[in-house]
Amino acid sequence: MTELTSQGLTGSDATELARLLAAGEVTSVEVTRAYLDRIAAEDGEIGAYLHVDPDAALARAAEIDAADGERGSLAGLPMALKDVVVTEGVPTTSGSKILEGWRPPYDATVAARLKAAGTVLLGKTNMDEFAMGSSTENSAYRVTRNPWDRERIPGGSSGGSAAAVAGGLAPWAIGTDTGGSIRQPAAVTGLVGHKPTYGSVSRYGLIAFSSSLDQAGPMARTVLDAALLHEAIGGHDPLDSTSIPAPLPVFSDSARRGAEGDLSGLTVGVVRELGGDGHSEGYEPGVLARFGEAVALLESLGAEVREVSCPAFDLALAAYYLIAPSEASSNLARFDGVRFGLRVGDDGSHDLDEVMALTREQGFGPEVKRRIILGTYALSSGYYEAYYGQAQKVRTLIGRDFNAAFGSDDGQGVDVLLSPTTPTVAFPLGARVDDPIAMYAADLCTLPASLAGVPAISVPCGLSDGLPVGLQIMAPALADDRCYRVAAALEAAQDAARGHRFLDQLTRRSAPVPGEAA
Amino acid sequence: MSTLSRKGPLDRQEIAHLARLARLAVTDEELDLYAGQLSAILDAVAQVQKAPVEDVTPTTHAVPMTNVMRPDVARPSLPRDAVLAGAPAAEDDRFRVPRILQEEA
Numbered sequence: 001m002t003e004l005t006s007q008g009l010t011g012s013d014a015t016e017l018a019r020l021l022a023a024g025e026v027t028s029v030e031v032t033r034a035y036l037d038r039i040a041a042e043d044g045e046i047g048a049y050l051h052v053d054p055d056a057a058l059a060r061a062a063e064i065d066a067a068d069g070e071r072g073s074l075a076g077l078p079m080a081l082k083d084v085v086v087t088e089g090v091p092t093t094s095g096s097k098i099l100e101g102w103r104p105p106y107d108a109t110v111a112a113r114l115k116a117a118g119t120v121l122l123g124k125t126n127m128d129e130f131a132m133g134s135s136t137e138n139s140a141y142r143v144t145r146n147p148w149d150r151e152r153i154p155g156g157s158s159g160g161s162a163a164a165v166a167g168g169l170a171p172w173a174i175g176t177d178t179g180g181s182i183r184q185p186a187a188v189t190g191l192v193g194h195k196p197t198y199g200s201v202s203r204y205g206l207i208a209f210s211s212s213l214d215q216a217g218p219m220a221r222t223v224l225d226a227a228l229l230h231e232a233i234g235g236h237d238p239l240d241s242t243s244i245p246a247p248l249p250v251f252s253d254s255a256r257r258g259a260e261g262d263l264s265g266l267t268v269g270v271v272r273e274l275g276g277d278g279h280s281e282g283y284e285p286g287v288l289a290r291f292g293e294a295v296a297l298l299e300s301l302g303a304e305v306r307e308v309s310c311p312a313f314d315l316a317l318a319a320y321y322l323i324a325p326s327e328a329s330s331n332l333a334r335f336d337g338v339r340f341g342l343r344v345g346d347d348g349s350h351d352l353d354e355v356m357a358l359t360r361e362q363g364f365g366p367e368v369k370r371r372i373i374l375g376t377y378a379l380s381s382g383y384y385e386a387y388y389g390q391a392q393k394v395r396t397l398i399g400r401d402f403n404a405a406f407g408s409d410d411g412q413g414v415d416v417l418l419s420p421t422t423p424t425v426a427f428p429l430g431a432r433v434d435d436p437i438a439m440y441a442a443d444l445c446t447l448p449a450s451l452a453g454v455p456a457i458s459v460p461c462g463l464s465d466g467l468p469v470g471l472q473i474m475a476p477a478l479a480d481d482r483c484y485r486v487a488a489a490l491e492a493a494q495d496a497a498r499g500h501r502f503l504d505q506l507t508r509r510s511a512p513v514p515g516e517a518a
Numbered sequence: 519m520s521t522l523s524r525k526g527p528l529d530r531q532e533i534a535h536l537a538r539l540a541r542l543a544v545t546d547e548e549l550d551l552y553a554g555q556l557s558a559i560l561d562a563v564a565q566v567q568k569a570p571v572e573d574v575t576p577t578t579h580a581v582p583m584t585n586v587m588r589p590d591v592a593r594p595s596l597p598r599d600a601v602l603a604g605a606p607a608a609e610d611d612r613f614r615v616p617r618i619l620q621e622e623a
Binding site: 102103104105106198199212213238241242244312315317318319321322329333336337338339340341342343346348350351352353354355356357358360361364366369370372373374376377380386387389390391392393394395396397399436437440451452453454477 | 528532533536537538539540541542543544545548551552555556558559560562563564565566567568569570571574575576577578579580581583586588596597600601603604605606607613615616617618619
């Protein structure tokens with residue numbers, strides 16, 4: 001290897017690793033081994049991964065190193081996939097015991113595209129069971145710890161991907177976001193995480209939770225890395241009938257342009273209902289302070305700042321926790337103990353119906369059962385209109401608020417909307433496990449964009465009590481490029497003021513002693 | 519719509535009925551736990567009933583959807599062995615399931 005140490009490789013961003021690989025300064029085997037070594041040393045405690053196959057990863061890296069001819073720009077780069085992404089021949093559980101030991105017979109489109117780009121799969125990352133949760137504590141398998149403070153949650157449901165990237169156990173990773181499951185973990189671990197426009201990344205082969213909301217997207221150490229990973233997985237897919245048949249903008253160009261730091265001509269709206277005047281209950285002062293400073297920084301880069309009111313956002317949490325469980329209760333009917341995974345009670349004394357009920361009872365965890373029962377109720381005759389039907393109408397109102405803010409009708413709107421990504425920094429492990437409603441509140445700011453299907457990114461905007469705070473940038477449908485541009489401008493200005501990248505603050509300090517943090 | 523909204527918390531009996539519909543063989547302890555938690559959640563989400571929704575059409579999907587057509591061309595499906603390999607039980611190239619009818623086999 002060159003003068004680069006193994007620690008240097010696992011501290012680099014993906015863009016830098018791609019440059020080193022393309023220049024022949026390192027091999028894919030060297031980079032992959034550096035990450036595997038770090039996983040072996042650290043993941044026993046961090047708990048980011050559910051499945052790692054070092055031999056398979058190294059064999060794949062060697063194959064990429066030996067390949068002749070034209071190489072893609074991502075060739076040889078390691079990455080990690082959230083365990084909700086189906087991978088051929090590689091165990092896939094979606095964080096649930098009901099799929100323990102299942103090896104899918106095919107690849108999700110996201111996995112297939114990353115394979116075709118020449119990336120190397122390090123492993124499958126931990127998650128809340130079936131992506132239901134905001135702390136990864138609903139995983140049926142293990143606890144994942146936040147690399148910034150190992151007694152705190154890494155966010156969820158893509159908490160394994162977040163902990164892996166923040167902890168130097170993967171240069172970047174794929175997450176999925178139904179109500180905030182990319183953005184919230186990215187925010188509390190100091191990463192960039194983007195939820196693409198609904199329909200712009202294929203859902204084929206993502207184990208479905210709430211089909212009208214689920215989207216896969218990038219989790220990375222920098223805005224440019226996130227843009228590049230998004231480009232690799234995005235675009236139309238005939239295998240997903242909700243996939244939008246439109247070409248994607250070149251997000252990496254938007255990120256590079258944003259990093260130049262000129263936002264003149266851009267109008268940003270700060271959403272009053274997400275932490276503003278009269279709506280700040282439950283938001284930590286440190287989060288609001290960092291958010292306010294970041295907005296002022298964007299203004300200093302030339303952006304015009306306005307306050308915008310989106311009254312229906314107040315009802316987003318209630319609407320989401322009816323729509324998502326309703327869709328989940330239907331989607332999870334496929335786990336019936338017949339075609340894949342667990343089967344319980346098949347001893348000749350139970351009929352098919354009983355075997356299904358016993359299998360699902362044993363295979364699903366408490367949060368999944370709660371949501372299935374809630375969804376079954378919300379869809380049941382007599383209550384459908386009052387709950388599910390009403391939630392769908394609130395969804396319309398939220399979409400109208402976005403349209404009004406973006407000026408879709410009158411051209412007088414803002415270009416992007418801003419809010420904190422989460423009301424609080426990472427909370428302690430165990431703090432909310434017995435209180436589902438407190439856990440749901442972690443998604444307060446991320447739910448409106450999910451319900452409206454619009455793109456939203458979380459980018460670090462500072463520390464509060466030594467823990468990362470995220471800023472969320474929301475844009476109109478198919479205008480993901482605006483998210484990348486504004487996020488890159490903020491990142492570049494903050495990096496310049498700080499003198500180094502945001503995550504370097506973590507890698508430069510030793511991990512806090514467990515129990516010492518407040 | 520207010521006439522349809524429920525009064526009072528969900529009780530154990532209702533949870534048991536919903537669990538049966540959803541094919542979940544829940545335990546007595548779970549019935550106690552979920553009755554409390556689901557009642558609290560239901561109270562919170564009932565806020566949607568306060569929304570001004572006269573003349574508002576429901577949104578089922580954020581992106582306007584129409585039928586998506588593709589050419590009707592036969593393509594190979596997944597190999598049968600690969601699919602059955604993941605099943606809890608298979609027999610004679612088929613998924614094996616427990617008996618469905620109550621009479622003796």
